[in-house]
Amino acid sequence: VQAQVEFGGGSAQAGGSLTLSCEAERLTFAYTCMGWSRQVPGQEREGVAVIDPGDGSTWYGDSVKGRFRISRGDGKNSVTMQMNNLKPEDTAIYYCATFGRLAGTRCTLEQMARARYWGQGTQVTVSS
Secondary structure (H helix, E strand, O other), rough: OEEEEEEEEEEEEOOOOOOEEEEOOOOOOOOEEEEEEEEOOOOOOEEEEEEOOOOOOOOOOOOOOOOOOEEEOOOOOOEEEOOOOHHHHHHHHEEEEEEEOOOOOOOHHHHOOOOOOOOOOEEEEEOO
């Protein structure tokens, strides 16, 4: 079992910013990806952003492109996501995931949907 812990979240006004951080207990994959998904109760989980900590490559869901930025954290097992120009529809529980990829492939939102290791989630609430 691999655990990750999320930090940050909270409440913001529309147009404001919040920062989420995630730290994985350890990296158990030969090629590791990390990312964030979000879920509104009663709806499917939505992939938000992923990063390859090895080279810093990133991918984003269409709903957050240009507003959110995922980056490597201070530790090799950590990532940070800066969320700018927040909208009420960004309100959700945000979950951090750690997952592996095959050599020569990329970290993708689709792969993250099949991740086994997720954090406990952190609430983000954006008011209009």
